[in-house]
Amino acid sequence: MIKRFLVNPSYIENIRDYTDCVIIGSGIAGLSTAMRLADHNIKVLTKSSLSDSTTWYAQGGVAAAIKKPDFWETHYRDTLTAGQGLCDREAVRILVKNAPGMIEDLIEAGVKFDISEGEISLTTEGGHSFPRVLHAGGDATGEEIEKKLVSHSRSLKLIDFYPEYFALDILTGKDRCIGVMGMDIKSGKLEVFPTSNVVIASGGIGQLYELSTNPPISTGDGIAMAFRAGAEIMDIEFVQFHPTVFRTRDSGLFLISEALRGEGAYLRDCRGNRFMVGRHPKEELAPRDIVVKEMIRTMEQSRCNFVYLDATHIPYSHLKIRFPNIISKLRENGLDLKKDLIKVSPAEHYMNGGIKTDYDGNTNIAGLYSCGETAATGAHGANRLASNSLMEGLVYGWKIYQNIEKRLRESSPDIGKNVKAAVEKIIDNEKRTGKKQNGDKVITIETKIDIDTMISSLKNIMSSKVGILRHAESLQTAEKFIGFHIKNENIYNRKDVRVLEFANMLMVADLIIRAASIREESRGNHLREDFPGKDDKKWRKHIILKDDKVYFKKVD
Ligand code: SIN
DSSP: OOOOOSSOGGGOOEEOOOBSEEEEOOSHHHHHHHHHTTTSOEEEEOSSOTTOSHHHHOOSOEEOOOSTTOOHHHHHHHHHHHTTTOOOHHHHHHHHHHHHHHHHHHHHTTOOOOEETTEEOEEOOTTOSSOOEEOSTTTOHHHHHHHHHHHHHHTOTTEEEEOSEEEEEEEEETTEEEEEEEEETTTOOEEEEEBSOEEEOOOOOGGGSSSBSSOTTOSOHHHHHHHHTTOOEESTTOEEEEEEEEEOTTSOEEEOOTHHHHTTOEEEOTTSOOTTTTTOTTGGGSOHHHHHHHHHHHHHHHTOSOEEEEOTTSOHHHHHHHOHHHHHHHHHTTOOTTTOOEEEEEEEEEESOEEEOOTTSBOSSBTEEEOGGGEEOSSSTTSOOTTOHHHHHHHHHHHHHHHHHHHHHHSOTTHHHHHHHHHHHHHHHHHHHOOOBTBOOOOOSOOOSOHHHHHHHHHHHHHHHSSSEEOHHHHHHHHHHHHHHHTOGGGSSOOOHHHHHHHHHHHHHHHHHHHHHHOOSOBTTBEETTBOSOOHHHHOEEEEEETTEEEEEEOO
16 A cells, blocks of 8 residues: 555644745756746755756756757757657657747846856767757756756745755645645754645755765755655656766765767777767767666676777867766766777666646646656657757746646635645644554654665665566565555654655655566667567657556657
8 A cells, every 4th residue: 555644634733824836946946946936935955055966967958959060859859869769759849849938037036147258168978969058067957957047046036945945745635735745854844835736846865876966965855755645756767867977986976977978079999999880870979878888888897897089189178178077077077088098888868758738737736846857748758869858847847837827816815715724734733633644653752763774775676576677577576665665664754854755765666667568669768678579569668657556648
């Protein structure tokens, strides 16, 4: 049976005043939505500091067809090609057609894109037919965007920010969303924010894997809480791995942007041969899933656990302007991009699927919306086109803004009173009857379980059994591990952030394994060793998980 809450509502200590909209997450998707809705009463909850988001780490850039001969239709075609037959065409059309307008909005919010010879400088990345990737600070695009969005949104009076605030669960009543349960991380206080509009924009799932480009906060919380509330989850088997991640001396990871290949860098096997030549017409700039697949093959054949990235033939004067952060990080690790080959290997990077939404950001639960990496609009299909992620967060955040704006205009003057009363009734009832949907464990701050070991085992099993390559047996092994832990009552009704994150990670891992076991084919970012071919006849459809049921949606 699916557990509905991480912490039972009967433990709630405080019910806040009604608010027009609660946004969970402060990356590009969450903050841009909040800024647009700033005429209303908005609360932004974020688990860490305001700027600690995956957006901050985006190096390469943001894609938009802003300059002829490029046109939105070419961007559309490239996105569909990368998505390997699984993109929702309308979702892609909305994404790419609105992209240039979103760039104008970013510039208005103060974002300074790099300029060359008086024009916005554009680069290319894997799968793009034209240079259409805008960048900032050379290779610090996400940082520049996030900084500007944070400072702009802070200046808006009606937005309240709750940093270090862990959103735990969505409260629903009569088939609609009526609030968010959360925990103030510093005090451990459990509260509800009554609202009729909740936007989940809480980023990715990278922490499920040993190697990921995501920050430590990416524990899949948004997907897990939406699923517990009864939301549909789509395309979750498609976990994207980035080809070129560098292992630092201190065992950390550092992404080396695909834009470096966009500027001409080569991939070489450990004997020095360019292995992408002859394997794809775009060579090193093939879509990401294809590059990763060829890298795995090459590493196996050459018995090396890395390949080289080679930028030594590119004029250093150019590299210095375009990749100042990469150059400095490599230098800290004793390497010089001008003359050294850089050892790289793939690492988890992006969740293509997530909470299923329609074209306006609605989930199947009234009043619950999602955008950004947490959401599955269908625009990425089986493999996201490089630099489409920041843009997807912006475009669908804007769609959600229009949607919520309309609902707020049309809602009855009593909505706040009614929603708050509905929340109070649920909490009262839980407290009075002592009904504990998750068992009746008392919350304790002290945890007797060795959470670090449990998290490491989960990462290990996900990396070795549900990573780039999967097969039925590996998925079964992972399923057993997850099934055993997911039933553990000790991980619910607690105030320990790591334990609660672990519960979310288990839930998301379970969903990935369920969908990956069902999809008996290889497509995009989902590679089944036991089903190596793509099977369009049977599998050109989305897998949708809701509670313990599975649905399929055909792709047009
Ligand atoms: C990169 O800079 O290589 C990452 C771009 C992306 O994931 O879209």
